[in-house]
Amino acid sequence: MxxxxxxxxxxxxxxxxxxxxxxxxxxxxxxxxxxxxxxxGGLAHDTLDGNGVRVPDHGPHWFRTADAAVRGYLERFATWRPVPYRIVARCDGRDWPFPPNLATYERLVGRAATVEEFERWLERQRVPCAAPRNAEEWALAHLGREFFERFCRGYTRKQWGREPRELEPEVLARVPLRLDRDERAFREPFQALPEGGFARLFERLxxxxxxxxxxxxxxxxxxxxxxxxxxxxxxxxxxxxxxxxxxxxYRSLRFERETVAAERFQAVEQVNYPGDEPWTRIVEPKHVTGPRPAGVTTIVREFPRARGPGDEAYYPxxxxxxxxxxxxxxxxxxxxxxxxxxxxxxxxxxxxxxxxxxxxxxxxxxxxxxxxxxxxx
Ligand SMILES: Cc1cc2nc3c(=O)[nH]c(=O)nc-3n(C[C@H](O)[C@H](O)[C@H](O)COP(=O)(O)OP(=O)(O)OC[C@H]3O[C@@H](n4cnc5c(N)ncnc54)[C@H](O)[C@@H]3O)c2cc1C
Incomplete structure (x- = not known):
């Protein structure tokens, strides 16, 4: 029956x-x-690894929202721990505040600067384009040449296996430009992770x-x-x-996990690599996911690739x-x-x-x- x-x-x-x-x-x-x-839990699923670190199975899942109804709904099924996510970009032997902001410009010129100076510099960097047809045109018009070349061109090539000019504008329209020194990766008012991980959230849902x-x-x-x-x-x-x-x-990813016998491997939970390294980012979940075992940490390197047989379908x-x-x-x-x-x-x-x-x-x-x-x- x-x-x-x-x-x-x-x-x-x-x-x-x-x-x-x-x-x-x-x-x-x-x-x-x-x-x-x-x-x-689908792609959001996470597990405690052998080190006692909660590691997302499918790359970092940093929950954030500006939608009060979504927040209110999900708060019924989990206790959410606030996490102001941090990302830096590592290239040319240095760590850069990312997404690009006034502090990024200050690192570039090696001294403190005003917003007005930053804006004037940006105007000189920008290549105006009223209706960008691809990601490169969009980035040149909004972020300017210096930030595009330093942070976006190499990363996009690795992420998508294509040149930015072969991709739609939305790919780089996700990278905001900030005139202040806000070091948070995202601006949404609610940035948090569920206690016990997404696994527990889904059990309750x-x-x-x-x-x-x-x-x-x-x-x-x-x-x-x-x-x-x-x-x-x-x-x-x-x-x-x-x-x-x-x-x-679809674009897929290969993840490489490594145990590191140290309290911390890197300063923040996500470091982007726009340069020649074969990976795009290294994520150290211990910074944000909890629990935090002493003296050991787990890092995950991400290697993008075309989706082959048996690979997960990650990015359209x-x-x-x-x-x-x-x-x-x-x-x-x-x-x-x-x-x-x-x-x-x-x-x-x-x-x-x-x-x-x-x-x-x-x-x-x-x-x-x-x-x-x-x-x-
Ligand atoms: C690498 C990566 C990082 C991300 N990071 C973030 C982030 O930081 N913040 C954020 O907000 N979002 C992030 N996302 C997006 C997030 O993963 C999605 O919003 C979320 O997974 C969407 O949920 P879904 O239910 O649509 O899809 P999924 O989570 O993919 O769920 C679909 C489910 O359907 C099941 N299924 C499919 N076909 C069948 C079948 N024939 N029979 C049985 N079961 C089937 C699958 O097994 C899967 O579990 C990220 C996505 C990726 C790829």
Whole structure:
């Protein structure tokens, strides 16, 4: 006998878990959440390693948000420890405040400077462009040549395996320029990590009498045994449609972990390497994730690469041909009855965790009443 539920949710990452929680709690729907991984949390999952350091499985996941509703929602499932994230860029034998700001300029000229001087210098560095068509044009117009060449060109090449001029402007539009000396990596008012890690947050999100979770469960393997009124798909949209328009391109990463017998390896949790090193960044999670074992630390080097067989799909490629292919799948997704596509893979977008949470909360508001009426509840 097939298992009958109101909603089958494929994927227990932020998108699937938040949707399931809302549909179950706010709309009284019975949800079955399946994930092929042995744990919930998707890419945000973290584990305590042999050193007792909590290390993210898929690269640093620095939660931050300016959305009070997202914050309020997630605070119901975890105690959040404030973390003002710090990033520096290491190149030319020095550490530079990053994202670029007045202190970065001061390091460049080797003395204190005023905002007015910094602005005048920036104007001389900038290459005006009213409508940037690619990441290089955008960066030259906003960050100026010095910061672009020093911090962005090499990093972008390594990250994407392409020249900045072959990528869409949004790639470097993520790098802010600040006129003050604010050393925080991000400006969002809420910057925090859940106590006990994301692993515990997801345990609590999914702990509900109307939610059943099956981990290590592949959708194709279980679908015949489940009768659901609606499917929420947070897996890859091309995979759902059996790659009918070809596979969507992704950039992947290889992580190299190292144990270091020292209290600290580097000054801050994330150091970016825009230079010739084969890695893009070194992350030392102990600075922020807690607990903090004495005398030992773990570092993780990140090596970007094209996605090969068996590699994780990390970053959608921000280039025109990938966008065009994704639009064909997006049209198929709209036409697919009884299925809602959500999350980073279901919509082929790079999305931060707070954005995925906000979109899932909004989606549940739209879907919930209709599905509830259909279920006769
Ligand atoms: C390297 C990296 C670093 C990042 N750092 C940050 C950061 O610092 N801050 C931030 O806010 N965001 C960050 N993000 C983004 C963050 O990872 C996403 O916002 C978040 O993972 C999106 O959740 P999701 O549920 O959409 O996707 P996922 O977390 O990928 O969840 C989808 C789930 O679906 C499951 N699934 C897929 N297909 C199937 C199937 N057929 N059957 C069963 N299960 C299936 C997968 O196993 C997966 O667990 C980062 C992303 C990357 C790639």
């Amino acid at each position: 097939a298992r009958a539920v109101d909603v089958l949710v494929v994927g227990a990452g932020f998108a699937g878990a938040v949707l399931a929680e809302r549909l179950a709690e706010a709309h009284g729907l019975r949800c079955l959440v399946v994930d092929r991984r042995p744990h919930a 999914l702990l509900h009498p109307r939610i059943e979770v099956r981990l290590g469960a592949e959708w194709r393997a279980i679908r015949a045994a489940v009768r659901a009124r609606h499917l929420v798909w947070t897996g890859a949209v091309d995979e759902y449609f059996d790659f009918r328009h070809g596979p969507l391109p 490629v921000p280039a025109a041909e990938a966008r065009a292919a994704a639009e064909r799948y997006a049209a198929d997704a709209v036409a697919e009855r009884g299925v809602t596509f959500a999350g980073r893979l279901g919509t082929y977008r790079y999305l931060n965790m707070d954005r995925v949470t906000a979109e899932s909360l909004a989606l549940a508001e739209r879907l919930g009443p209709r599905l509830r009426a259909e279920a006769g509840r």
